[in-house]
Amino acid sequence: MTAEGQLDDRVAIVTGASAGIGAATCRALAAEGASVVLASRSEDRLADLADEIETTHGVETLVVPTNVRDEDDVDDLIDETVATFGGIDVLVNNAGLSRGSDVADLTTEEYETMQETNVDGVFYATRAAIPHVRERGGHLLFVGSFAGQYPRSFNPVYAASKWWVRGFAKSVAAQVGDDGVGVTVVNPSEVRTEFETTDGTTFAEVFDPDEATEPEEIADAIVFAASREGASVSELDLYRRDKFVDTF
Numbered sequence: 001m002t003a004e005g006q007l008d009d010r011v012a013i014v015t016g017a018s019a020g021i022g023a024a025t026c027r028a029l030a031a032e033g034a035s036v037v038l039a040s041r042s043e044d045r046l047a048d049l050a051d052e053i054e055t056t057h058g059v060e061t062l063v064v065p066t067n068v069r070d071e072d073d074v075d076d077l078i079d080e081t082v083a084t085f086g087g088i089d090v091l092v093n094n095a096g097l098s099r100g101s102d103v104a105d106l107t108t109e110e111y112e113t114m115q116e117t118n119v120d121g122v123f124y125a126t127r128a129a130i131p132h133v134r135e136r137g138g139h140l141l142f143v144g145s146f147a148g149q150y151p152r153s154f155n156p157v158y159a160a161s162k163w164w165v166r167g168f169a170k171s172v173a174a175q176v177g178d179d180g181v182g183v184t185v186v187n188p189s190e191v192r193t194e195f196e197t198t199d200g201t202t203f204a205e206v207f208d209p210d211e212a213t214e215p216e217e218i219a220d221a222i223v224f225a226a227s228r229e230g231a232s233v234s235e236l237d238l239y240r241r242d243k244f245v246d247t248f
Contacts, residue, residue: 011081013125014029015092015121016040021191025219036053039066041066050063068122074121090139091141094143098195102154115161118165130176134179137181139232141185142169142185143188146237146239170185188213
């Protein structure tokens with residue numbers, strides 16, 4: 001832990017914490033002194049990551065196995081965090097996934113899985129966290145996407161879920177801004193993680209280093225937003241540098 005971390009004595013929850021952007025964000029928050037609550041369905045991976053973070057950064061962690069699609073799971077996550085640490089300063093809504101592609105071929109199960117994870121889970125977590133984040137004048141952060149800003153010809157349902165996240169976040173900001181709560185949307189394009197493309201390969205497999213954004217870059221953006229005092233960073237876009245070449 002740094003001698004004067006930007007987030008000393010803060011408590012941060014990260015959903016989808018077991019890998020990729022979520023894991024990188026947990027490390028980055030801890031490096032700035034925050035106590036970190038790790039939430040995802042992968043309990044073993046969370047436990048290993050929590051041990052690493054505590055050893056490396058000397059902060060407290062809490063592992064709460066959570067399926068964000070389950071409202072009771074999410075409520076338990078918030079309740080256990082408050083019971084352990086006394087409150088919440090930062091919520092990072094990171095959990096998300098993609099299934100299928102073409103609307104005509106998308107199964108109802110694939111559609112509902114995306115909807116329940118990318119939309120319902122964000123709502124459940126935000127709703128439960130707002131009273132606690134409001135008490136501390138903290139931050140609500142939402143991992144959006146390039147797909148939530150521009151029309152695309154593939155995977156419209158995933159894109160629509162990210163448009164919803166962005167619209168929800170900005171509307172929440174209109175409700176809680178007077179209470180001193182910061183709200184930020186971080187929009188990555190392709191990030192070299194285990195996140196699957198439409199053909200089932202991962203971005204880590206598709207892109208070589210320096211060809212796409214690394215998860216640590218997204219984590220740094222999240223920490224930057226979460227460490228603002230007084231100001232609220234409305235939106236941060238992190239795209240690979242050639243993203244707009246032949247895009248439109």
